Amino acid sequence: MTDLPAEIDVVIVGAGPAGLAAATVIAQGGGCRVVVLDREGQAGGVPRHCSHSPYGLREFRRLMTGPSYAKTLVEKAKSAGVVIHTGVNVTRLLPGPTIEVTSDAGPATIRARAVLLATGARETTRAERLIGGTKPQGVLSTGALQLLLETGQKPFHRPVILGTELVAFSALLSCRLAGIKPVAMIEPSDTVTARWPTGLFPRLQGTPLLKNTQISQIDGQAHVTGVQLSTGRTLQTDGLIVSGRFQPDAPLLARSPIRADPDTGGPEIDQFGRCSEAGYFAAGNLLRAVETAGWSWSEGRAIGAAIHAYLNDGLPADPGQRIRRSGPISALVPQRIAPGPALGLSSLQLRVGTALTGRLSLLSDGSVIAGKTLRSRPERRILLPLPQAGTGPEVRLEPRGSR
Amino acid sequence: MPHSAPSPDRYDIAIIGAGVVGCALARSFAMAGARVVVLEKAHDILDGASKGNSAILHTGFDAPTGSLEAACVAAGHAEYLEIRERLGLPLLTSGALVIAWSDEEEAALPGLMEQARSNGVTDIEYLDGPALREAEPGLGAEARAAFRVPREYLIDPWSAPLAYLTQAIAHGADVRRRCEVTGGAFNGTDWTLKTSQGPVRTSSVINAAGLYGDRIDDLLLGRTDFTIKPRKGQFIVYDKPAFDLARHILLPVPTKVTKGIVVCRTIWGNLLVGPTAEEQNSRTDAGLHQPTLEALKARGQEILPALAHHKVTALYAGLRPATEEKHYRISKHPENMITVGGIRSTGLSAALGIAQHVRKLWEDERAPDWIAPEPVWPSVPNIAETAPRDWQSPGHGGVLCHCEMVTEREIRAALNGPLPAQSLAGLKRRTRVTMGRCQGYYCAGALARLTKGKLSQPMTADD
Ligand SMILES: Cc1cc2nc3c(=O)[nH]c(=O)nc-3n(C[C@H](O)[C@H](O)[C@H](O)COP(=O)(O)OP(=O)(O)OC[C@H]3O[C@@H](n4cnc5c(N)ncnc54)[C@H](O)[C@@H]3O)c2cc1C
Ligand SMILES: Cc1cc2nc3c(=O)[nH]c(=O)nc-3n(C[C@H](O)[C@H](O)[C@H](O)COP(=O)(O)OP(=O)(O)OC[C@H]3O[C@@H](n4cnc5c(N)ncnc54)[C@H](O)[C@@H]3O)c2cc1C
Numbered sequence: 001m002t003d004l005p006a007e008i009d010v011v012i013v014g015a016g017p018a019g020l021a022a023a024t025v026i027a028q029g030g031g032c033r034v035v036v037l038d039r040e041g042q043a044g045g046v047p048r049h050c051s052h053s054p055y056g057l058r059e060f061r062r063l064m065t066g067p068s069y070a071k072t073l074v075e076k077a078k079s080a081g082v083v084i085h086t087g088v089n090v091t092r093l094l095p096g097p098t099i100e101v102t103s104d105a106g107p108a109t110i111r112a113r114a115v116l117l118a119t120g121a122r123e124t125t126r127a128e129r130l131i132g133g134t135k136p137q138g139v140l141s142t143g144a145l146q147l148l149l150e151t152g153q154k155p156f157h158r159p160v161i162l163g164t165e166l167v168a169f170s171a172l173l174s175c176r177l178a179g180i181k182p183v184a185m186i187e188p189s190d191t192v193t194a195r196w197p198t199g200l201f202p203r204l205q206g207t208p209l210l211k212n213t214q215i216s217q218i219d220g221q222a223h224v225t226g227v228q229l230s231t232g233r234t235l236q237t238d239g240l241i242v243s244g245r246f247q248p249d250a251p252l253l254a255r256s257p258i259r260a261d262p263d264t265g266g267p268e269i270d271q272f273g274r275c276s277e278a279g280y281f282a283a284g285n286l287l288r289a290v291e292t293a294g295w296s297w298s299e300g301r302a303i304g305a306a307i308h309a310y311l312n313d314g315l316p317a318d319p320g321q322r323i324r325r326s327g328p329i330s331a332l333v334p335q336r337i338a339p340g341p342a343l344g345l346s347s348l349q350l351r352v353g354t355a356l357t358g359r360l361s362l363l364s365d366g367s368v369i370a371g372k373t374l375r376s377r378p379e380r381r382i383l384l385p386l387p388q389a390g391t392g393p394e395v396r397l398e399p400r401g402s403r
Numbered sequence: 404m405p406h407s408a409p410s411p412d413r414y415d416i417a418i419i420g421a422g423v424v425g426c427a428l429a430r431s432f433a434m435a436g437a438r439v440v441v442l443e444k445a446h447d448i449l450d451g452a453s454k455g456n457s458a459i460l461h462t463g464f465d466a467p468t469g470s471l472e473a474a475c476v477a478a479g480h481a482e483y484l485e486i487r488e489r490l491g492l493p494l495l496t497s498g499a500l501v502i503a504w505s506d507e508e509e510a511a512l513p514g515l516m517e518q519a520r521s522n523g524v525t526d527i528e529y530l531d532g533p534a535l536r537e538a539e540p541g542l543g544a545e546a547r548a549a550f551r552v553p554r555e556y557l558i559d560p561w562s563a564p565l566a567y568l569t570q571a572i573a574h575g576a577d578v579r580r581r582c583e584v585t586g587g588a589f590n591g592t593d594w595t596l597k598t599s600q601g602p603v604r605t606s607s608v609i610n611a612a613g614l615y616g617d618r619i620d621d622l623l624l625g626r627t628d629f630t631i632k633p634r635k636g637q638f639i640v641y642d643k644p645a646f647d648l649a650r651h652i653l654l655p656v657p658t659k660v661t662k663g664i665v666v667c668r669t670i671w672g673n674l675l676v677g678p679t680a681e682e683q684n685s686r687t688d689a690g691l692h693q694p695t696l697e698a699l700k701a702r703g704q705e706i707l708p709a710l711a712h713h714k715v716t717a718l719y720a721g722l723r724p725a726t727e728e729k730h731y732r733i734s735k736h737p738e739n740m741i742t743v744g745g746i747r748s749t750g751l752s753a754a755l756g757i758a759q760h761v762r763k764l765w766e767d768e769r770a771p772d773w774i775a776p777e778p779v780w781p782s783v784p785n786i787a788e789t790a791p792r793d794w795q796s797p798g799h800g801g802v803l804c805h806c807e808m809v810t811e812r813e814i815r816a817a818l819n820g821p822l823p824a825q826s827l828a829g830l831k832r833r834t835r836v837t838m839g840r841c842q843g844y845y846c847a848g849a850l851a852r853l854t855k856g857k858l859s860q861p862m863t864a865d866d
Contacts, residue, residue: 039802039805041801041849049848087801089794089808091808102794102795102799102802103801104797104798104799104800104801105797106795106798106799107795122841122844122845123844125841125842125844126718126842127640127717127718128715130639130691130693130697130700130715131693132690132693132695132696133690133691134689134691135689135691135718135719141841141843141844143844143845143847144842144843144844144847146848147845147846147847147848147849148848150848151848151852153851153855216693217693222860249841251642251643251644251840254643254644
């Protein structure tokens, strides 16, 4: 490993699609030195472990598996002049911006002109969901499952999958590729969350889908032996994949000067990706939890361009206005609109917490400037045009009864 | 090295059970010069009652006055403070507040303070409403008044017994894991214990089998004077940012049955809410119950309203080896055997004191001819947030568990040494690996790679 710099123009925290895309854009823009730090032994972020497709369509117009996609991103960044350090944990964010890190070489401090946080998201655990029962081995998130499979080890042979977000289908595909046969897929609500594949998909693959079902208890001492369902049924199984309900992996914010958005759990940003503390930016799944790699990548590029402008021409210091919101909106990104050049994110991203239909409107100075009828489910992307700075922007969602 | 010496064909003392009590007993007898063997049926130590507790080092302020428990807790507390630095053991000097939440509870405070004083805990202090709020600004509005017990502390419930046993090993003790005692015979001078690893000959036996204490008495003596009635306690652990919400250990006014729902920090930088007190028949089922957990969460938020904005990191439950009576069941039998049973809810605090008491019991009978070796003080690795961690020094090989900041060097150390981890659970207790907010989302793969072939109870289905 080459030595870490004590001072640098740009530090990117996280070598996933968002961080690598931003690093590449900034380095290509010229005039500044960019390092990417990642705590894992290899750069590439989550796609590194997703042995399946689809990756790369948006970025490279090619259908790729996760690992080859990750490799391509890393190569592009390196050929743009980006230096990547792996095995480096960022442990603290201080004003400056200054960051504290640790690696095998011990703790160190790096002072930068700009820091981009792109630390991604993780799934919500069994503990956070307060699922009852014993604590045997074999209860895993999809992320942990893929990491284990990568080592050539199988944590179980016929698990149950909880959840029907896209990542649950990723779990299903990873299981199949490894010769593991899930015995059921369980969805607490009455609809499959993922837009694609359809609810038929698991059945087509021989895995029944049980809707309107919760897991009330996990059984087993050393290893999982079964799960009890809210329907009274018990499934014989040797594992449980607790999938989805992603949340930003943002523990670094807790003791930092950076303000977190209570709804997303990630940092509060403006359309340039700027955080509440000068010099800090954020992009990717850290902002709102899970999106596709392609989406995180284009977000990284857009915010990378804003960082390049910040370093070279400067951005107006005016933090702008918070976007007001009303109705059952569970997340809104960016949270602020600041005056400045047409750079950074080009749309507003919203999420709802429950499946609902309703009228979604964007208001500017009190009048509606955009709107649409909404029919959405949790974890789905909802977009609105980006409002102008200084116009008292507001997003309003009037539900027409939840489904 | 004493611990690499061949096993003697006859031990002085065989201790059944490597819970915190067995570990402290082994330390005490081995340091006195006895040839000690510890027989534990699980893959690793601390797999029974000692695997899940609140980690409070009690003063004994609320123990029955004049009881053996009160004496052992006080002696255990004192000895822990005396030896902890030499063993590398942490201490969080939080102090406790016994808080009244109703008129009735407020009326009970003076009596409890009187009891504390009679138990020798005289450094207590009454806090009226405003003083209480100043001491603990985050408390819910219903909190009326309290008294402070300054020497109620928080410790590491797993490193402490690990250190006791490591010190025992350094004084020549043998530890056999996956070694279940299934019977035994006493021939008037010696015992031959039947175990899953073959016979073990010993002069004396100490039953420290926790949740199986009555069974072991029955098995070896054909009689028992108590019955274990397991009492489950469920807990919720909150993520590190919640650590700042409470400075003291927040205790309720205890009832006759239980110390009640506590909110306190952990030595690893989390905040804990629990335990419940649920009587049950099973000695193994530490199952979690969702409605109970919801209720715990709600109670936690009444005590500290800001908890509503904090995330849950982990859930666990422990089983107290309670009996039909409240007091400790420590007794000496004519068959060269001592039973240390019913160490229900203060064993972590009392263990070192219990060991002193049992040593005295044993020596009252006959003056031992052991020669105490020069004491050695092996120190256990620090995994608490009260002192610098391994990731803060070079050469750690990289951080493997990012939530708990566990390094590769720490994992390797725990898989080696005089008492290597033998199960994932044992490895977690020694290092905290996978015990943080992501519960293995990031480190499961690296951990599987590092432990492959090293654990007698492997991580994966096809090891
Ligand atoms: C199981 C699974 C399957 C998926 N399947 C698909 C798919 O088929 N197609 C698709 O398009 N998308 C898929 N996705 C989504 C896609 O992988 C993510 O959207 C994308 O990886 C997000 O990129 P990111 O850069 O924001 O974060 P990540 O890829 O999560 O990268 C974050 C990086 O930050 C590092 N990091 C975090 N904290 C620190 C720190 N303190 N110090 C140093 N480094 C740190 C991490 O090690 C990590 O490498 C899947 C996701 C999962 C979990
Ligand atoms: C919810 C809860 C909260 C608590 N909070 C606190 C606290 O804050 N402070 C405090 O001081 N105390 C606390 N305690 C109490 C403390 O945890 C117990 O008193 C203590 O762990 C009892 O230890 P032990 O060694 O007697 O039993 P155990 O830990 O059960 O040890 C007995 C061992 O014997 C082994 N064994 C059994 N049968 C056999 C056999 N046939 N052959 C070989 N081995 C065998 C078992 O596997 C086990 O490892 C709490 C307890 C609980 C459950």
